[in-house]
Amino acid sequence: MKQFKPVYGLYFLIAVFLIFGAAPSSIAQKVPISFEEYHGYDGTVKYLKSVSSAYKNITELLEIGKSTNGRTIYVLVITNMAKGTTIDRHVNLRNNRRENVQNVTPMKKYHGKPGHWIDGGTHGNEYTGTEVCLYSIDKLVSGYGNDPELTRLIDDNVFYICPIVNPDGVYNSVERGLSQRQNSMDVDDDKDGRINEDGPDDLNGDGHITQFRYKNPEGRYVLDEDDPRVMIRLGRDEETDKERYSVIREDKDNDNDGKRGEDSERGIDLNRNYPEGWFNDENEKSGSGYYATSAPETRTIVEFFTNNTNIYMVQSFHTSGGFTFRPFARWPDSKIDAKDLAIYDKVMGKKYLELLGEEIPAAWLGEGSNAPGQERAIPARMRRTSQSGPQQTNRQVARRTGQSSTQPRGWRHPYNDQRGRPYGYGIFMDWAFAQFGAYSMSTELWNQAKDLEGIPDVTGENARNEVAKAVLKYQDDHYNGELFIPWQKYTHPELGEGEIGGWIPQYRGNAWPGEPLRKVCDLHWNFELFKAGLLPKVEITEANAEVLYNSSSASEATATVDGDNVNIKKGRSTGDYKIVEVTATIENNGKLQTHVAGGERLAGNRQDAVWLIGDRDKITYLSGTPFMKLGVLDGTMEIPGISRQTEATQVRQPRRRMRMPMGMPVYMMRMFQQQRGNDLNQVTRKGNKAEVKWLIAVEDNTPIKVVVTSQKGGTQVKELSYSNSGRR
Amino acid sequence: MKKYMKLILIITFVIALTANTSPVDAQDKLQKNPGGYHGEMDFPISWKRYYNYAEWTDIMHKLQKQYSHLADIESIGKSRMGRDQFLLTITAKSTGDHSEKSAMWVDGAIHGNEVNGIMCSLYLAWYLLTRYDYDQYVHDMVNNHTFYILPGLNVDANESFVAYPNTPHNPREPYRPEDNDGDGLYDEDQTEDVDGDGELSIMYMEDPMGEYKLSHDKRRFVPVDDPGETVLRFRRIGSEGFDNDGDGRINEDDIGGPDPNRNFPYGWNLQAGWPYPMSEPECRNVYEFQRTHSNIFASFHYHNTGRLIMFQAPPPDRSVNMNAEQRRQYRERIDNQRAELQKTNKYAQLYDRIVSEDYQMDMDVQTAIVTGGARILKNYRPVIGGLSGQAHAGTYYMLGVYSYLMELWGSPAFEADQDGDGRVTDEEYVIWCDTELTGEGWIDPHIIDHPDLGKIWIGGTRKKHTQRTPPARYIEMETLKNAQFVMYCVSEFPKVEIDEVKVTPATDDLYWIDVSVKNDRIYPxxxxxxxxxxxxxxxKIVFGSSGNISQLEITDGKSQIDPGNFHSTALSAGSKETEFRLKSKDKQWIRYLVKMDGSSGWVEFSVESKYGGKASKRINLSVSN
Known part of the structure; x- marks a missing residue:
């Protein structure tokens, strides 16, 4: 009997784990995950590797770059790997240049699907976001094949999840307990010839870098009377008759230069190192780093986006505050198109506030004050936010969009309307929206006072202190006091007598492991699920190849006009052929349109496009060209306050750029211009639907197919068979 | 009764220890005869042809090997396709490490097709190395300064342009895949040499409605000038190539991504510099090298074409508001002033850019330098450079380094324009090719069977190296004078010197010592x-003295040496080290008050400047009755 004991024990552990550890777990969870402790960098990597090997058919683990200290930045791709297609699989190239430079890598199948990006850990000490990423991964992979909605989302879309953007920062914060917001950099901050030689220290060797408090008549802190663990910060000129203290990070002067912690590994704030608005108006440097994307971590992310232009939803998780920022941090709302504003606030913001359980502004609930057609499109030049342009005040924007400029607590933009001042320069969210063309946002996860149950909702002078005490009490009651180290006497080599103690840095600003963390994860996973449901989905809903005429002798003929006479000259016969009319109906059956407003005009982006492809030697295009542009297809969703297109429009096709010959006579120039101005009416678009037609001459029964390719709405192919409907 | 009023002061100038001028090795080969041998056959190389990547990097390696005491070679990084970007570092190793000397950066051919820049920068390296022993000017320059020379920046496209058939205009960009035509495919429809003649020309198709006909000499396509004319007519298809992707268009998605010279961080914008600043490794490697080598003082970037000296000027003063009429009047005034200056010096330059006081010196310095450039380069025109992500914008605006973009050569427009109307017609080009290039350089129209288009005509254009890049025979014409301009700039790099030391008895055993430091060069x-x-x-100037002389504390700041002379202000130095800044052709007095015990002693002044070098001077003081 004895030898079975461990087995029972193991069963018991698994049972406990299934019931408590990973609740709510599902049967498909091949890789169990627990949120009883933070994963940190190593734990995250281990989990990602396990998931990617357990779910080979729906995941791929990418190593997209390296941090300063050589740690890999990972992206877990989640999508049905077997499903999907890309345009480069259908167009056969021929007669290629002999030089044959191999600079283009073949596309992955998932590049033909709308992309949803989720990241965490841009700031090393904000790893609650990492946990939300891991939670979302777990939900996605274990839900696939079980939950029909999740299965559809994973079949049709691709999720790119990057739990740790800043590996060195997260590693130093979680594994080493150093709380490092920035990336790591090999820079000699104090210019003493040595690099990173004076960071913070674990003075008392308890394994944590907490705080050191010491009595100091100049100090800004006093002890709380009820709970002397709590330090009360005094106002600038506040008088007190209590003993004054100073509080510093647990640290000493390691290089004997009279300064503490002046040359740590700490580098730059990565979320100020992106290209959007990195310069301020005076063209002086304002973001972080030597130039925008100078940090290896930032460059890795931007490069990855550049090579995955199908990304359309972008969520960046930060900590803390318990609210979500939507763009812009750098610019006022006047830089955002009315439609984008409505999608952000009245669609996404409304949902987020619902999830938070906060009040939704009245203006977002109805159709808005705009009658259809009343909203004014924003001029293209104003959208180009990298350059300074005319800016409207937010009051003007409010008038234009019919919404109030006061922002709800849980959903806001960082730009300071009251002072007309940017929140920051070179911010990822701004870049992803303004330059990349994705709906991006940045969530500050975790709000101790709101997310821990029973913390008093107090206001007034002592609110901060009351909350601090309640939180400490909560920790005593629910965590056995394990998150806070009681103050213990310590003699500092430079500052003398004092005490070391305080919050273990890992738990200071992040969602507490266990129930509180799971709650935060679950709420935000639900928000991601909602946003994934908004992605566009471009499909060929109908396509026909109708044979209009059959002939046994195709001829090349020319016709010349000579006054009232037309002379037709027939050429040589080329065999059996059909005249075929191909029609296709392309629809976007996703909720949102295929680009943010004006997104198709951003460098690197393009309009939706359709190809009619077959054997080039057997097809002659009589009307229409093999590849045509569709513009931007609307989504199925009614955007509150935004009118839908009511008239069908012809989509202009790109004209051939022809060079005028030098010294051309005027009459020739007119002729030339007339030829150039030959607009074709092959594509008609209305709302989320486009009708396309071609007239082609086909030899034999050569197969043809229609391929629609939308940068952010997906790529789809439909093989055609010839029908003789007898219509003509 | 003290007799200090009658003291005679004997000042002896003992040592003039200036670090910048001490020939280290004996110059046995020194050549003073302008008609004599200057070392060019010590490393024979033809400057009358273009080299491919393997060849020109091999030349770099061999130069370094032969002149290893003057040159180092390294790869500063790799291109997208994995080619090394080789850099020559040239300075006399015997006089100190390259990083300790003020340096000139020179790169070429950031645009793949502008390979004239490779030849120019390579020539500069060769000129400096081969002439080092023979030429005093070069000898001193290589002793005192560093040259960082990167002949080809955009190595992938550079190689393609030289080694494969191309139009004069492609490939320009680094090889980041880009979807130029918005069809979802990347770089899928590039140019091809359809007729296999090694050149890319223009394709025409016979078309009764066409706008073109053959010229009377059958060598060019010219517009039809009479609608009723019954001649064989043509329609222009465009540059030579196939329709690779079958979309009905030809060469519409050529290889390459963003313009590399819009990819630098200053003034970067998305539409011109997509996808992000320094996204192209070729550019980033250069900028990272410049950023981490703070001894670089000025920067040259070679382009083609147009014979321009584009210099980076300071930003316009935004606080100056002028209406159109005021601006016109201001321009007119500047034009008149320039015309006046050019009466005595036809190369004189003057610009109508108004800059703030903080930037006036930079404006003046650049104007003076390009005036010298206009003289050396003769038919090159100095103009102010752009500010939207160009390399030179980054170096000046973000690193504070004086920068220049040289547009080399100028198509043969200057030579070929027969009728002097400022324009060169195809007809004039044909004559130029036949005369100056003795028949080389023109592609006559010829018929070929095209797999996509059927029977077409190709031709009626010049060959690759007759437009943006000069024909081989004219390469050296550009390289020599451009090397001279770079050296001229280096010869104007700042140099700090101790000019005069004046000692004035103050009272008792106290003496005023006034030291003047100067920089005679154009650059500050x-x-x-x-x-x-x-x-x-x-x-920085550092005070040193014999034990019996002590420096007295006086208030730091400005003081007047001669109460009657407004211009005699000096910095009062109250501490051992005094900081100052020498501007362009500038002189600065520094005043000390010292106390000397006994009748003799010495004081020493050492000047140190990051870019201006070091100098020091020791003065012996002896007092007698």
Whole structure:
């Protein structure tokens, strides 16, 4: 009997784990995950590797770059790997240049699907976001094949999840307990010839870098009377008759230069190192780093986006505050198109506030004050936010969009309307929206006072202190006091007598492991699920190849006009052929349109496009060209306050750029211009639907197919068979 | 009764220890005869042809090997396709490490097709190395300064342009895949040499409605000038190539991504510099090298074409508001002033850019330098450069380094324009090719069977190396004078010197010592831009003395040496080290008050400047009755 004991024990552990550890777990969870402790960098990597090997058919683990200290930045791709297609699989190239430079890598199948990006850990000490990423991964992979909605989302879309953007920062914060917001950099901050030689220290060797408090008549802190663990910060000129203290990070002067912690590994704030608005108006440097994307971590992310232009939803998780920022941090709302504003606030913001359980502004609930057609499109030049342009005040924007400029607590933009001042320069969210063309946002996860149950909702002078005490009490009651180290006497080599103690840095600003963390994860996973449901989905809903005429002798003929006479000259016969009319109906059956407003005009982006492809030697295009542009297809969703297109429009096709010959006579120039101005009416678009037609001459029964390719709405192919409907 | 009023002071100038001028090795080969041998056959190389990547990097390696005491070679990084970007570092190793000397950066051919720049920068390296022993000017320059020379920047496209058939205009960009035509495919429809003649020309198709006909000599396509004319007519298809992707268009998605010279961080914008600043490794490697080598003082970037000296000027003063009429009047005034200056010096330059006081010196310095450039390069025109992500914008605006973009050569427009109307017609080009190039250089129209188009005509254009890049025979014409301009700039790099030392008895055993330091060169010891960026390192003078002489504390600040003379202000130095900044052709007095015990002693002044070098001077003081 004895030898079975461990087995029972193991069963018991698994049972406990299934019931408590990973609740709510599902049967498909091949890789169990627990949120009883933070994963940190190593734990995250281990989990990602396990998931990617357990779910080979729906995941791929990418190593997209390296941090300063050589740690890999990972992206877990989640999508049905077997499903999907890309345009480069259908167009056969021929007669290629002999030089044959191999600079283009073949596309992955998932590049033909709308992309949803989720990241965490841009700031090393904000790893609650990492946990939300891991939670979302777990939900996605274990839900696939079980939950029909999740299965559809994973079949049709691709999720790119990057739990740790800043590996060195997260590693130093979680594994080493150093709380490092920035990336790591090999820079000699104090210019003493040595690099990173004076960071913070674990003075008392308890394994944590907490705080050191010491009595100091100049100090800004006093002890709380009820709970002397709590330090009360005094106002600038506040008088007190209590003993004054100073509080510093647990640290000493390691290089004997009279300064503490002046040359740590700490580098730059990565979320100020992106290209959007990195310069301020005076063209002086304002973001972080030597130039925008100078940090290896930032460059890795931007490069990855550049090579995955199908990304359309972008969520960046930060900590803390318990609210979500939507763009812009750098610019006022006047830089955002009315439609984008409505999608952000009245669609996404409304949902987020619902999830938070906060009040939704009245203006977002109805159709808005705009009658259809009343909203004014924003001029293209104003959208180009990298350059300074005319800016409207937010009051003007409010008038234009019919919404109030006061922002709800849980959903806001960082730009300071009251002072007309940017929140920051070179911010990822701004870049992803303004330059990349994705709906991006940045969530500050975790709000101790709101997310821990029973913390008093107090206001007034002592609110901060009351909350601090309640939180400490909560920790005593629910965590056995394990998150806070009681103050213990310590003699500092430079500052003398004092005490070391305080919050273990890992738990200071992040969602507490266990129930509180799971709650935060679950709420935000639900928000991601909602946003994934908004992605566009471009499909060929109908396509026909109708044979209009059959002939046994195709001829090349020319016709010349000579006054009232037309002379037709027939050429040589080329065999059996059909005249075929191909029609296709392309629809976007996703909720949102295929680009943010004006997104198709951003460098690197393009309009939706359709190809009619077959054997080039057997097809002659009589009307229409093999590849045509569709513009931007609307989504199925009614955007509150935004009118839908009511008239069908012809989509202009790109004209051939022809060079005028030098010294051309005027009459020739007119002729030339007339030829150039030959607009074709092959594509008609209305709302989320486009009708396309071609007239082609086909030899034999050569197969043809229609391929629609939308940068952010997906790529789809439909093989055609010839029908003789007898219509003509 | 003290007799100090009658003291006679004997000042002896003992040592003039200036670090910058001490020939280290004996110059046995020194050549003073302008008609004599200057070392060019010590490393024979033809400057009358273009080289492919393997060849020109091999030349670099061999140069370094032969002149290893003057040159180092390294790869600063790799291109997208994995080619090394080789850099020559040239300085006399015997006089100190390259990083300790003020340096000139030179790169070429950031645009793949502008390979004239490779030849120019390579020539500069060769000129400096081969002439080092023979030429005093070069000898001193290589002893005192460093040259960082990167002949080809955009190595993938550089190689393609030289080694494969191309139009004069492609490939320009680094090989980042880009979807130019918005069809979802990347770089899928590039140019091809359809007729296999090694050149890319223009394709025409016979078309009764066409706008073109053959010229009377059958060598060119010319517009039809009479609608009723019954001649064989043509329609222009475009540059030579196939329809690779079958979309009905030809060469519409050529290889390459963003313009590399819009990819640098200053003034970067998405539409011109997509996808992000320094996204192209070829550019980033260069900028990272420049950023981490703070001894670089000026920067040259070679382009083609147009014979321009584009210099980076300071930003216009935004506080100046002028209406159109005021601006017109201002321009007119500047034009008149320039015309006046050019009466005595036809190369004189003057610009109508109004800059703030903080930047006036930079404006003046650049104007003076390009005036010298206009003289050396003769038919090159100096103009102010752009500010939207160009390399030179980044170096000046973000690193405070004086920068220049050289547009080499100028198509043969200057030579070929027969009728002097400022324009060169195809007809004139044909004559130029036949005369100057003795028949080389023109592609006559010829018929070929095209797999996509059927029977077509190709031709009626010049060959690759007759437009943006000069024909081989004219390469050296550009390289020599451009090397000379770069050297001229280096010869104007700042140099700090101790000029005069004046000793004035003050009272008892106290003496005023006034020291003047100067920089006779056009360039200052730090640019205005570096000062604005707060990265400028100030010049510094250090006081030293024999034990019996002590420096007295006086208030730091300005004082007047001669009460009657407004211009005789000096910095009062109250401490051992005093900081100052020498501007363009500048002189600065520094005043000390010293106390000497006994009748003799010495004082020593050492000047140190990041870019201006070091100098020191020792003065012996002896007092007698």
């Amino acid at each position: 010891t730090s640019s205005d831009r570096a000062v604005q960026l707060k990265i400028a390192v100030k010049d």
